Amino acid sequence: MSFLFPGFLVAAGLVSAAVVVLHFLVTQQPRSEDLPTVRFVPDVPARSTSVAIKPSDLLLLLVRVLTIMAIGAAFAQPQLKPKHQRVSRIVMADVSRATGNIKEVADSAARYTQGVLATVVFDSVARDVNPNQLADTLAAIAGKPRSVRRGSLSSALITTLRAASRVRDGADSIDLVVISPFVGEERDAATASLRALWPGHITPVHVASTADVAGGADAAASKSTARVEWVDSLPAGNNALWSARPKPDTVGAVRAGTAVMVYPFLRRWQPAGKADSTVRVYARWADGTPAAFEQQGAGNSCVRSVAFSLPSAGDAGLRPDFIRFVQDLSAPCGVARDVAPLPSDFMTSFEGPKTLAPVSSIKPREMRMTPLVPWLLGAALLLALIELLVRRISGGNAGAAAAALEAEVAKRKGTGVAA
C-alpha cells in the first residue's frame, strides 16, 4: 500500500504526538491540603497546569490518536497497488451505427479479455466501462435498436488515454486493441493527432460494417425517401416526440442540414423528453432547440417529425432558400455516410510501431484534489492552537490576579507598610 499524499499522514502523526503531549499536560485543580492559617492566603481563582504523573484516560487518548490518524490517512489517500503484469491490455469496442453486428464485437472482445485492465465502448461518445461488465454492456447494446450515432475514433482515443493513465501502474507495457469496422465516417481531423499521443502499437480488429452486413443494401436504403410528419397536422396527443408549449412564441429562422429558412415561424411545440438512440435532431431553431426529429423506422425507413408549418402566405414560398429547405426536409433518410473502409495508409499509420506502449511513456493521472482540503487541515491546526490560547485566556483571570498580587507584594516590600 502506498499513499498519494504521504505528507498528510506525517502531519497526522505530528498532530497525534501533540495530542499525546497535551493529554498529559492537563489543567486541573491543584491538590487539596489543610492549613489552619489559610485565611491569610489571598483569594484568587485556583488553576494550575501540571504534567500528570499517572497516565489516565488512555482509552480516550487512543481513540483520539486513531481518529486523527484515520483523518490523516484519508487525506493521504492510500492506494492498494494492483497486481503487476508485464503486458496489460485496453480494449476499445465500437458500437456505433457503422458496426454491422454488435455480437461480433462482443465475440471479438471476448478473445482479448486476458490481461484487460480497461475497456472503452464508443460511438459518438466514449465510455470507460468496467472490463468485467463489458460483455453485459455489449449484450445490452445488442438488444436495443441499432444506434444512429456516428462512431468517433477521436473521442474513443481520448478516453483510452485517460484510462491508460489510470491503469499504467499495473503493467510494464500496454497493448491497445481497437475493435471496429474502421469506416471513413469514424475518422475526423483530430484522429491522426490523437493517435500520435498513443506511444505504441495499436492492434486493429476489424468487424463487419453495416455495409458489409447488408451487402450494399445499406447504402441503397440510405437513399430511401423519408416520410415527413407535420406535427401541426397530427391529432392531438398522437405524437410522443413533442409536447405543446405552454406559451407559443415566434422564432425567426430554422435550419435543416445546410439549408436555412428565415421566416417568422410560430413555435407551438417543444421536445417531449429525452429521445432514444433511434432518434436524432434533424432541424434546429435559430436558438438551437430542436425543430425536427428524424426517427429510424422499421427496416431502413425513417420518419421526420417537423414541429412547425411551412409558410402559407407571402412570398416566402417563392424564395430559393425555401425551395432548398423543403428539399432538405424531403431528402432521403440518413445523412450522407461514408461507410467505406479507411484507407490502408491510414490504417498503417494507425497501427503505428510494432512495440507496445511502455507505461513510462504514458502520463500518470493528474490527481485532482479540491484545494479546500489543505486549507481545512490548516484551519484545524489553527483551531487547535486557538483552543490552547482560549484555554490560557480563560485561565488568565488567575494570572491577572497573580499579577496584581505581585504588584502588591512589591509595593509592600518597597514601602514597608504592614497589612
Added chain:
Amino acid sequence: MPLEANDSVLLDSVRSIRWPARRKSPAGMAGNHLSKVLGVSAEFTEYRAYRPGDDTNRIDWKLLARSDRAYIKLSNDRTVLSTMLLVDASGSLAYPAATLEKWHFARQVTIGLASASYGGADPVGMLVATTEGPRRLPPRTRRGVVQDIAHVLSGITPGGSPELAPLLPMLRSAGRVAIISDFLGDAEATLKMAGQLAAMGREVHAVHIVHGNELNPPRRTTLLTDPENADLKRPMTDVTRRLYLHNFDDWREQMAREWRMAGAYYTQVDSTDTVANAVRRIVTPQGTDGARR
C-alpha cells in the same frame, strides 16, 4: 495513672525548669514567689518606724537602744502562685490531620508548663476548651497533678471551634493564667477578657502555638482548606505564598503587640523547636521592654 513514654521523656527534660512569677504575688500560703506583703521571715529586707498596733516582738531592740527610736524589722514574704492553663482544643490545632502534630506540641507544652509550675510548689490546674464543653482540673499541689493533666489531654481530640473568651472569667481565682492556643478562633474576645484579668493583677501568658508549615508552607502548588471551615479554600502558589508570609508575619506581630499592650506576656512557640526550649522561653522573664522573642 501511667504516663506515655513521650511524656516521661518530656518531664525529664523540663524537670529543672521553674516558672518564677514575673511580679510580686498576692499574699497566700508560703511558697517560692515574692509576696506583695512584707512578712516576718528570717530574710531581712528593711526597717520601718514602729506604729501603734505593730507586733512588739518585731521591734529591733538593739537599734532602739542605740538610736532611741523604735523600728520594726520587715522581711520579704514568699508565697505560692496558683496557675491555671487554658488550652485551646479547636480544629485548627488538629493539624496535620494525619499526625495532629500541632496538637501534640501544644499538649506537650502544656504538660511542660504544668511541670514547671508544679516544680515550684505552685498549685496547677487546667481548663480545656472543647466542642463538648470545658474540661476543668482545679489547681492542685498534690502529687500526680501533672500526670492528671497529661491524661486528660491524651483523651481529647481537637476539633470544632470552641471559644476561649467565655472561659477566662472562670480563671479569676488563679494568680497566673497561661492561654495555650493558636489564636485562630475568637482571638479578639479572648484578648479583651485576658486584658481584664491582667488589669485585675493576674499574670497572663499568651502562648501562641504555630506549626512549622504555617511559618514556611510547602512550595508546591496546593489548594488549601481551613480545617475549621471546609468552605474556605485558597490556592497556594509562588505568588500567593509570598503574600501569605507577609500577611501571617504582620498578623503575628500585631498579636504580640496587642497582647503586650493588654498586659500579658506573649510568647510564640513553633513546632519545629523542642518542647523543653519552648517551655524555657515561656517561663524565663524577658524584662519589661516587650521585645519579641
